[in-house]
Amino acid sequence: MKNFLKLLLAALFTVSILVACGGGDEDSNADSSEDDNAEEAGTETTEAQIGSDDAEVELVFWEFGNTGYDVLIEEYVEANPHVSINLINQDMNDLHDNLFTSISAGSGAPDIAMVEEAQIERFKVAEDQFYNLYDLGADQVEGDFLEWVWRSGQNGEGSFQFGLPTDIGPTVMFYRTDVFEEAGYDSSPEAVSELLSTWEDFANVAQEINDKTGALMTDAGELVYNARRDQATETYFNSDDEFILEENNQIKDAYDYVADLFDAGLVGDIPLWTPEWFAGMDDASYAVFLGPAWMQGVIKDNSPEEGIWSITTMPEGAGNWGGSYLTLPSEGENSEEAYAFIEWLTAPEQQFKAFQGYGLFPSTPAVYEMTEFQEYEDSYFGGLNTAQVFSEAAEAVIPVYKGRNYYPVDDEIKEALDNVSSGSDREDEWEAMLDRVGSVLERQ
Amino acid sequence: MATKEKSRKLTERKQNALSGYLFVSPFFILFAIFGLFPMVFSFYLSFFRWDGLTPMTYVGLKNFEIIFNDSIFFSSIWNTFLMGIMGTFPQIIVALLLAFALNSALIRFSNTFRTLVFLPYITSVVAVAIIFSLIFNNQSFGLVNYILSMFDVEPIRWNQEYWPVKIAISTMVFWRWVGYNTIIFLAGMQSIPKELYEAAKIDGASIGQQIRLVTLPMLKPVLMFVVFTATIGALQLFTEPFIFLGRGLREEGITMVAYLWRDAFGYNSFGTASAAAIVLFAIIIVITAINLLITNRVGRSKKVQ
Amino acid sequence: MKKNKEVGLKKFSMKKALVYLFLVIGSLASLFPFYYMFVMATRLNREINDVPPPFIPGSELIGNFKKVMSNMDFFGALGNSLFVSVAITFGVLFLCSLAGFAFSKLQFKGKKLLFALVLLTMMVPPQLGLIPQYYIITTLGWLNDFRAIIVPGLVNAFGIFWMRQYIKEGVPFEIVEAAKIDGCSNFRVYWNIVVPMILPAFATLGIIVFMQVWNDFLWPVTVLRDPAVHTIQVALRALNDARQLDYGMIMSGTFWATVPLLIVFLLFNRLFIQSLSEGAVKS
Secondary structure, eight states: OHHHHHHHHHHHHHHHHHHHHTOOTHHHHHOTTSOHHHHHTOSOOSEEEESOTTOSEEEEEEEESSOOHHHHHHHHHHHOTTEEEEEEEEOHHHHHHHHHHHHHHTOOOOSEEEEETTTHHHHTTOGGGBOOGGGGTGGGTGGGSOHHHHHHTBOTTSOOBOEEEEEEEEEEEEEEHHHHHHTTOOOSHHHHHHHTSSHHHHHHHHHHHHHHHOOBSBSBHHHHHHHHHHTSSOOSBOTTOOBOGGGOHHHHHHHHHHHHHHHTTOBOBOOTTSHHHHHHTTTTOBSEEEEETTHHHHHHHHOOOTTSEEEEOBTTBOOEEEEEEEEOBTTOSOHHHHHHHHHHHTSHHHHHHHHHHHOOEESOGGGGGSHHHHTOOBGGGTTBOHHHHHHHHHHHOOOOOOOTTHHHHHHHHHHHHHHHHTTOOHHHHHHHHHHHHHHHHTTO | OHHHHHHHHHHHHHHHHHHHHHHHHHHHHHHIIIIIHHHHHHHHHTTEEOOSSSOOEEOTTHHHHHHHTOHHHHHHHHHHHHHHHHHHHHHHHHHHHHHHHHHOTTSTTHHHHHHHHHHHHHSOHHHHHHHHHHHTOSSTTSHHHHHHHTTTOOOOOTTTSHHHHHHHHHHHHHHHHHHHHHHHHHHHHHTSOHHHHHHHHHTTOOHHHHIIIIIHHHHHHHHHHHHHHHHHHHHTOOHHHHHHHOTTOOTTTOOHHHHHHIIIIISOOHHHHHHHHHHHHHHHHHHHHHHHHHHHHHHHHHHHO | OHHHHGGGOOSOOHHHHHHHHHHHHHHHHHHHHHHHHHHHHTSOHHHHTSSSOOOSOOSOHHHHHHHHHHHSOHHHHHHHHHHHHHHHHHHHHHHHHHHHHHHHHOOOTTHHHHHHHHHHHHTSOGGGGHHHHHHHHHHHTOTTSTHHHHHHHTOOHHHHHHHHHHHHHHSOHHHHHHHHHTTOOHHHIIIIIIHHHTHHHHHHHHHHHHHHHHHOOHHHHHHOOSGGGOOHHHHHHTTOOSSOOOHHHHHHHHHHHHHHHHHHHHHHHHHHHHHHHHHHHHO
């Protein structure tokens, strides 16, 4: 026994000496620049050093989610043998936290970082930490992208472009044909779109559906709020970053609208991403779901039966939820090669491939005109051309300035709505929300 | 002869001191590299406004002013205390009971029980979050609400209401740390020499007397250790409220560390986060000092008995 | 307290049955989320989201693990975790017991103050240290290097406190003195006398440190970005898709990553029991 322990302690000594002297073998394979070992590791799919070993330029590219970019990159390095790309896939939150930490400490950022649409706001204060893509030729491709998505990737004045848009998440109305039919309505997309062409219609139909079937209009009130918020021309801040929520009736109207629906018992308040929320997609307890294009995968997974769910446009327009940008942190030394690559990756042809492979919805309208895109049919949604519904929504989104404190403010509004749904007074909650927001803004 | 003895003692004392410093030095050297700088940096930051990305600006005591004017900061202190008491006290007592039971040679399968009780410490936090969100669900199908409905209680909104939030989080704390403290108590009980029990037996002490007169006094150092670490753990409570409430961290359940975390990584306000950290540090020092005084006194009176 | 009196009663009694009941309930409550982790690892995502959720294992045990394997280098990451955890655990055991020995059995000036400093370091909330610590690691050039995890991991005030408490009570002064009179150096006293006497404390601290290092992800995720050096917890995070989480697959990876911990726990537990019986023989 004693000997066993001593043996272990001796082993420790060896380890600690190795560690202290830094002579261990593990160091060399830990170094990301000479990465033969990663290949040896075998089946690795989370990272790939793509390109020939003697490429002059190596670009480190951080991405999240399922993009299928590895295949596209292979295509790219074949045509551009002087470049090799080290693709590192991370959890979405980890990627943004790591990017933040790296920039903060001044070291460790990649050449190319994928940044989510909601997260890009907090990086916008750090103009000197990113390359301005306008300096690298982004003005040449600006016209290829939807205006609102391009604008969301730049600063308030529009002089600094942080990223090139990859995919987007235009929001539409998913609805259950069975619930609409039970309530006595025509359930075709055209008819439903017609029936719910305004938010007033939406509230009235909600009441009728509830009277006739007992079902709710939707189970997540906050998504109704999001839909109306995204249709406002101004939200919480103006482009000078001044807080305008108190004077902005569009947002107060959206808030009151949702509060009315809560009071009437027509929408639920199931928190998103919980098991009960997923389960609700399959049990006909509500009629519509206001969600983005990428949500179709979630719905299909949780409610596998075909022909139940269908898609149409939302009342009075559309919104956006999700999507990303490719940014170039200024720590990278090969900005021209990096820019050439991201320009290629976000060009319509490549975006179309990403759409085919992984359903990433393109941010370049040229794709919407492609024949294969227009002929795309989805039997799950009753053989509907879903891509067309989404592209209509994408083109209906209006550009809105968000600002770096957009999401903290948005969180507080959601908390207020949550409280209203459980019976609190809406005006009290609105005031309490403004207080909390005031305290948050004081910190900036 | 006497002087020789004296000089031997002297060199021995010197040697002891030398080994003493040598043996404790790795901790202090490593801490100076990896712990001290972040500490000093936090202190420095509390007088600056910094968003983590752009240069810092000196703001004097403004950060402290901001947090002391924020009612949520005081809620977070109060919540930390309430949940500390609700989660930590029962946890120590139950852990002590469990350790007594498992330490008894007469309990069979104590090895199996020991392993089972320790499982919460190694269960993935993601799984824990899912389970607890099902147990303390706002909807009527949530386990607790379902049981309450048998007694005609309306569904409780576990993540919104003042006490329910605290009960749910405290339960989670209790659940996650009981087994951990049980294992520590067990190790302490095992270190008590068997002769003491035998002597007590010869003197005719009953099992209860043995526990009161031998186990508890001998367990005092470990008990102090557990109280000390559990107090600090309670004051630094973060993981449980975070996984139960999510990134939003509502006022009903926010703790001090959650508050400073949200300031730093939610609002990019590292200055106020550092100010809050300093206040928290001061509170922890005061509480642990009081704590040590009390435990010391309790321990002493026991020994007198 | 009352309940415990009866623990020792030899005959079957109602009260002893109550103790068992207490233990069984405690064990079941502890086991359940762990068991549920297994259930989820054997289910399709859709089944996990059912209301009420499934409580018995399903048929996807192998299917889910295959998905895990195709999305990450499971065994490579497991190896990295093992290396890091073993290195830190033994490092901490050694350094903490050495310091604990000094703090409890050696006389030197400023001892109390130094010990108070050790305790004080435990009171600093660690959450804000992330950015400055990262800065130190990049300055040392340890990004994507196991040293970034191992070396800071050796700082363990908790362990020193624990070892000091244990050695103070568990190792009689006379034994230390006697050995010194025999001419043993302090390190020899530590190595030959103290270490064998504190095996239960080693086992306990070893379990705690090992589990802690194994399950930590916040710091490893920050400094180990290259998949070649990912520990298991970091690698598991690559299973999280941006929007659509496959809990069946995630829980499968998580569950199988916990199994080595169980084995380690049982090994240490054996060490614990063995050291006790040895101690009993001696006394």
